[in-house]
Amino acid sequence: MTSKLIQIKKFKKEPIQEIDATYFNNYPIVYILYNDSKKPSAYIGQTINMQRRMKQHLADKNRKMLETALFIGNEKFNQSATYNVETNLINFFIAEKKYKLQNVSQTLDNKMHDYYNKEYYDQTFFSVIWDELRAHEIVRESLDDLRNKDIFKLSPYKELSSEQMDLKYQIIDYCKRHIDDEKPSIFFIEGDAGTGKSVLLSSTFNTIQDLAQDKGSKLYGTENYLLVNHQEMLKTYKEISETLPNLKKKNFMKPTSFVNRKASSEKPFADIVFVDEAHLLLSQKDPYNNFNQDNHLEEIIKQSKITIVVYDRKQVLKFKSYWDDSLIEHVKRGIHSEVLMLTSQFRIRAEEDILNWMDAFTNKKVLALPKSLTNGEKDYFELEIFSDAGEMYKKIQQKNKKYGLSRLVSTFDYVHKKDNKDYFIEEPNFKLPWNRDYKTTWAEAKETINEVGSIYTIQGFDLNYVGLILGPSVSYNFEKEELEIITANYKDSEAFKGRKDIPAERKEEVKAQIILNSINVLMKRGIHGLYIYAADPKLQQKLQSLHD
Numbered sequence: 001m002t003s004k005l006i007q008i009k010k011f012k013k014e015p016i017q018e019i020d021a022t023y024f025n026n027y028p029i030v031y032i033l034y035n036d037s038k039k040p041s042a043y044i045g046q047t048i049n050m051q052r053r054m055k056q057h058l059a060d061k062n063r064k065m066l067e068t069a070l071f072i073g074n075e076k077f078n079q080s081a082t083y084n085v086e087t088n089l090i091n092f093f094i095a096e097k098k099y100k101l102q103n104v105s106q107t108l109d110n111k112m113h114d115y116y117n118k119e120y121y122d123q124t125f126f127s128v129i130w131d132e133l134r135a136h137e138i139v140r141e142s143l144d145d146l147r148n149k150d151i152f153k154l155s156p157y158k159e160l161s162s163e164q165m166d167l168k169y170q171i172i173d174y175c176k177r178h179i180d181d182e183k184p185s186i187f188f189i190e191g192d193a194g195t196g197k198s199v200l201l202s203s204t205f206n207t208i209q210d211l212a213q214d215k216g217s218k219l220y221g222t223e224n225y226l227l228v229n230h231q232e233m234l235k236t237y238k239e240i241s242e243t244l245p246n247l248k249k250k251n252f253m254k255p256t257s258f259v260n261r262k263a264s265s266e267k268p269f270a271d272i273v274f275v276d277e278a279h280l281l282l283s284q285k286d287p288y289n290n291f292n293q294d295n296h297l298e299e300i301i302k303q304s305k306i307t308i309v310v311y312d313r314k315q316v317l318k319f320k321s322y323w324d325d326s327l328i329e330h331v332k333r334g335i336h337s338e339v340l341m342l343t344s345q346f347r348i349r350a351e352e353d354i355l356n357w358m359d360a361f362t363n364k365k366v367l368a369l370p371k372s373l374t375n376g377e378k379d380y381f382e383l384e385i386f387s388d389a390g391e392m393y394k395k396i397q398q399k400n401k402k403y404g405l406s407r408l409v410s411t412f413d414y415v416h417k418k419d420n421k422d423y424f425i426e427e428p429n430f431k432l433p434w435n436r437d438y439k440t441t442w443a444e445a446k447e448t449i450n451e452v453g454s455i456y457t458i459q460g461f462d463l464n465y466v467g468l469i470l471g472p473s474v475s476y477n478f479e480k481e482e483l484e485i486i487t488a489n490y491k492d493s494e495a496f497k498g499r500k501d502i503p504a505e506r507k508e509e510v511k512a513q514i515i516l517n518s519i520n521v522l523m524k525r526g527i528h529g530l531y532i533y534a535a536d537p538k539l540q541q542k543l544q545s546l547h548d
Contacts, residue, residue, distance in 0.1 A: 006132055011069040016054045024050055024073045028082040032089065033057060033066040034099060034138065041065055042099035044089045046082035062102055070138070072129060080115035081125075087157055088126050094243045095152035096141050101243055105156070105207040148405040150236045150441050150461055154199055156206030156244065163344055164200045171204050172211075174338065175272050175306055176218045186307045186335055191342030193524040197310045198233070198276055198460060200342070201226070202240070204308075205274050209246040222271035227255045227300065229280040232441055233460045255281055256291045259299045273304040277460055278311040283327060284320050284499065297331050314362070314520050317455060318492075319499040322510060347462055349527055350381030357383070358530075362520040364483040366476070369546045382465070382529030385543045389533045390429035392467045396531065399465040400449050406465035407443055408432065409453040409522050411515065412492035413471020413535070416454065425452050425469065427535055455518045458525055466526035469533050473515055476539040483539070485512040 007024065009015040011033055019025070029050050034042035043063060047053035050071065057063045072085065093099055126143075133139045146152050160168060171187060178185040191197045205226045211217040212224060228234050234252060241247035253261075255275070275281065281296035282289075293299045301307050316322055345355060351372035360367045373383055386392040393408060400406035414425045414434070422433040435457045438445045442457045452469065473489040476482075487496070487508060496511055523530060534540045 005073050006129075007071045007073075008136070009069050009071070011058075011063075011066050013058060016058075016069060017051070019050070019071070024071055027073060027075060028077045028079045030072040030082050030085045030089070032070040032072075032138070033063060033068070034070070035065055035067040037065070040099045041102060042093060043102040044086055044093065045103075046079070046086040048079060066102075070133075070136075074125070076117075078115070081117070081121040084115075084118065084121050085126055085129065087159060088122065089129075090157045091152060091155045092130065092143065092146050093139070094155045094157065094240060095146040095149045096139055097151070097239065097243055098139065099243070100245070102245055103157075104210040104213075104246065105203075144404065148464070149444060151239045153462055154202050154236055154240060156203045156240065156247075158199050158203065160200065160203060161196065161344060161346070163342065164196055164203075167340055167342065168200060168204045168207070170340065171308055172207060175208065175308075178306055178336065179219060179222065179271060181305065181336070184301050184305060184307065184335055186301060186309060186332060186337045188337065188339040189308070189310045189342060190312065190339065191310070192312055192345075193315060193521055194345050194347030195342040196344070196346040197312070197342055199346075201274055201276050201308070201310055202237070206244065206247060208272060208274075209251070213246050219272075223267060224272040224274070225251050225253060225258060225270055226274040226276065227253055227258050228276040229255050229282075229296070230277050230456075230460055232457060233277065235439075236441060255296045255300060256286075256289060259293065259296065259303065260290065268303075270304045272306045272308065273300055274308045274310075275300065276310050277315070278309045279313060279315040279323070280317070280321055280459075281323075282320050283323050284501075286320055295327070295331070301331065301335065314517050315459065316517055317459075317514055317521075318495045319497055319502065319510070319514075320494075322499065322502065322514075347527055348381065348524060350383075354381050354383055358520075358523050361483070362516050362523065364485075364516070365481075366483065366542055366546070382531070384529070384531045385546060386467075386531055386533045387540060387544055388429055389427040389469060389535075392469075392531050392533045393430060393432070396465060396467040397449060399529070403464045403528070405443060405463050406467075407448060407453055407458075407463055408451075408467040408469065409455075409458055409525065410469035411471045411473060411490075411518055411522065412454060412495070413473045413489055415491050425471075427469070427533070455521055459521050461525065462527055463525045464527050465529040465531070466522070467531040467533070468519075468522050469535065470519070470539065471535050474519065474534065474539055475536040476542040478538070478542070483516075485515050487511040487515065490515055 028048045030046045032042060032044050090103055093101060130143055174187050208224055211219040212222045214220055237252045238249045241249050241252060282291055283295045285292055353370035353372050357367050357370050396406050396408055410425055416423045416434040424431055424433050432452050435442055435451045435453045442448055442453060443461055443463060473486050475484040475486055477484040495514055502510055534543055
């Protein structure tokens with residue numbers, strides 16, 4: 001593709017009417033309308049009739065501030081390809097954060113699922129387009145750098161799978177059907193780590209907020225929120241809100257802030273409340289953190305007409321967030337509820353036998369190394385066992401230099417306090433500090449290659465490669481042929497704080513499950529690879545025997 005397929009004109013009637021090139025008037029095109037003011041704005045679209053669509057935009061008062069029109073044409077464009085390029089542009093513009101986009105949710109979200117020559121348009125063609133945009137100084141950052149940003153991965157415009165798309169439409173339909181009900185309603189979405197729960201929620205919430213501004217929608221005028229009890233994810237959601245027209249920072253909150261907010265007397269209830277990472281909700285009082293009620297979910301439901309909950313019971317990390325089936329049934333009692341599952345794995349690009357190996361490990365079974373690791377293919381997921389933490393760190397540094405977004409993480413088996421001091425993870429030939437606090441997402445800060453991330457830093461986020469240190473709480477019992485969890489070695493002082501409603505005879509079991517949950521979360525961060533080092537000699541022996 002050459003630059004003659006890109007034309008830049010002033011966004012005015014006469015210059016646009018002068019365009020008569022074949023590629024721009026006889027084929028589908030993609031276009032960007034933008035300005036370069038102190039607060040740059042842009043609108044990205046595609047059309048099969050350029051002149052008619054530009055006439056509509058020129059008459060739209062929302063486009064008045066836009067000064068320049070850039071058109072992308074190609075004689076082989078079809079409408080699926082233009083939807084693909086348009087969506088990619090929106091996602092990367094969101095990640096770069098230079099422009100405030102005027103786009104609202106697309107209505108034809110399924111147009112770009114698998115079409116002829118998709119890989120070419122999605123990758124090769126789009127890379128050339130992006131390079132030209134950089135050459136014209138319309139955008140600055142490289143695609144590789146933007147792909148590694150969490151704001152890109154959580155963009156509301158990311159392409160959804162058929163399973164996710166069906167669920168999105170079910171949620172929106174559920175909201176429309178129950179928005180006028182007198183009693184509250186709750187919609188549960190369950191899914192394991194990496195099944196695309198958060199990106200589904202991000203996409204759906206953005207569409208709901210667009211519908212709240214649409215006078216023709218049943219959801220017009222609704223007051224809606226997205227809650228997440230995770231500071232790093234809250235940062236990312238708020239960053240996304242800076243780039244899209246109908247997302248506002250005030251609509252993204254922590255659950256306790258929402259519960260304690262002063263609702264107006266005119267509108268005592270929120271309409272629709274989305275809860276991401278609901279396994280982090282408190283299920284008991286936590287006065288230290290200003291939560292004085294019995295549990296988060298019950299209070300959120302009391303203050304909402306409709307609650308949409310995303311949940312993974314294998315990601316509960318503390319007693320105070322522990323939910324069992326009886327507690328969930330108690331909360332749902334007398335409330336209209338539906339439960340749906342997400343099952344497809346999107347984060348980890350690995351064969352099924354590798355996913356099964358991870359699942360077995362978090363169920364205390366150490367299986368033989370998967371066969372797909374040694375099948376000789378170039379494009380494979382890396383699963384590697386290390387006997388030396390220092391050597392594993394070197395491998396992570398190499399991957400980070402080549403691909404970016406590669407980090408060490410660890411189970412919470414080493415002292416770490418919130419007093420602004422450095423605390424270190426020490427193993428033979430290895431010493432690095434625990435993660436420090438940053439204004440940006442931890443994994444995206446360059447200096448964090450020299451730190452070790454905790455479960456609370458990395459939960460909900462992707463890495464390209466992850467090096468996992470299994471600390472002294474994770475051992476191996478050769479007689480039982482399973483992992484042995486030594487809860488006394490776990491150093492997370494908050495994780496096991498008193499819980500009266502868990503029977504004494506079950507507390508040790510629940511403690512062990514919480515540690516296994518943390519391993520489950522940490523193991524499933526890497527898209528392309530997982531490296532493991534075990535501090536415990538017995539587990540190290542077992543893992544090394546897998547090479548024999």
